[in-house]
Structures are given as structure tokens and as C-alpha cells.
Amino acid sequence: MIIGGYIKTLTVLARIIDESDVCRRRHCYKVEKYSLYICKRLKLPAKATKIIKIASILHDIGKVGIDLNIIKKPAKLNSEEWAQVRLHPYIGNNIVKQAGFLDDIAPTIRYHHARFEGGGYPNPDIKGEEIPLGSRIICVADAFDSMMSDRPYRKAMSEEKALAELTRCSGNQFDPNIVEAFLDTYVKE
Numbered sequence: 001m002i003i004g005g006y007i008k009t010l011t012v013l014a015r016i017i018d019e020s021d022v023c024r025r026r027h028c029y030k031v032e033k034y035s036l037y038i039c040k041r042l043k044l045p046a047k048a049t050k051i052i053k054i055a056s057i058l059h060d061i062g063k064v065g066i067d068l069n070i071i072k073k074p075a076k077l078n079s080e081e082w083a084q085v086r087l088h089p090y091i092g093n094n095i096v097k098q099a100g101f102l103d104d105i106a107p108t109i110r111y112h113h114a115r116f117e118g119g120g121y122p123n124p125d126i127k128g129e130e131i132p133l134g135s136r137i138i139c140v141a142d143a144f145d146s147m148m149s150d151r152p153y154r155k156a157m158s159e160e161k162a163l164a165e166l167t168r169c170s171g172n173q174f175d176p177n178i179v180e181a182f183l184d185t186y187v188k189e
Contacts, residue, residue: 062092
């Protein structure tokens with residue numbers, strides 16, 4: 001019961017982050033939904049799916065450590081602001097580790113912006129299968145929802161363009177097996 005309460009508390013915090021930014025409303029919910037589509041397609045075991053489910057809900061929890069003026073900025077970020085935002089996976093990893101019972105989830109949050117070919121953040125040296133499977137799944141789900149959402153500095157892509165972008169970036173930014181699983185299970189909303 002206590003562990004469930006902690007998870008609910010962390011989930012509420014993640015939802016608060018979503019709701020504090022008009023452009024990101026329901027983002028964590030959508031990332032969770034897309035991640036679970038992929039888990040189902042890959043026929044992942046229940047334990048792995050649960051870890052990915054919780055990590056997908058909490059993947060942006062590290063944004064609580066970023067200046068809200070940066071998060072809500074109505075224009076493109078400058079290099080200093082972007083450097084701050086790039087810390088959110090690291091901050092999220094540290095927050096989740098402090099809970100004491102989510103150690104399996106922390107690395108998934110830490111590496112959800114890792115690139116399959118390397119060069120992502122917060123650790124540009126990690127790549128390919130070194131990246132936790134859950135991180136690779138959340139990376140695709142997160143990117144797709146981000147592409148499908150308006151931002152102050154750009155309009156949302158069409159569904160067709162976002163799906164094409166996933167395909168185009170398969171093998172470099174994204175794990176091709178994860179992209180394929182997503183494309184096989186994606187259902188229009």
C-alpha cells in the first residue's frame with residue numbers, strides 16, 4: 001500500500017508538470033499510452049512493462065528542477081536555456097532514485113533522450129543496445145507526441161509527417177525495432 005501511495009504521489013507530480021505547460025498537456029499520458037502499445041507489440045513480460053509504464057509517466061519529472069520560465073518560454077531556447085533543459089533526464093533519475101524503491105525505473109528515465117547511434121543526452125557516449133530498452137521505447141513515444149504537439153516556436157506536424165519522421169530517423173535517433181513496433185501498433189486518435 002505504501003509503495004502504491006508513493007507511485008501515485010510521483011504520478012501526480014508528473015501530471016502537475018504536464019499541466020503547467022499548455023503545450024504539454026496530457027503529454028505524459030500519451031507517452032505512457034504509446035509506450036504500452038510498443039510493449040504489447042514486443043510481448044514484453046509484465047515486470048518490464050510495469051517498469052516502462054511507470055517510467056513513461058515519470059520521464060519528465062526532472063523538469064521540476066528546471067526554471068519554469070525556460071520550460072514555458074514562448075520562443076526557441078537559446079544555448080544556455082537548452083543546456084538547462086538537457087539536464088532534466090539526469091535530475092529525474094536522481095529524484096526517482098531518492099524514492100528508494102524505484103531503482104529499476106531510474107536508468108530508463110535517465111536515458112530517455114539517448115540516441116540509438118549515440119550523441120543524445122545526458123550521456124552522448126551511450127548508444128544502441130547499451131541504452132535500456134524502456135528508454136528506447138519512451139524515446140520513440142516521447143518524440144512522436146512532441147512532433148504531434150504545437151510549440152510556441154513551431155506548429156505540430158501532421159500525423160503523416162510525424163510517422164514519416166520516425167521512419168526517417170529509424171536507426172540513427174531511434175531504435176529501428178522500436179519504430180517498427182510503434183508503426184505496427186499505432187492507431188489514429
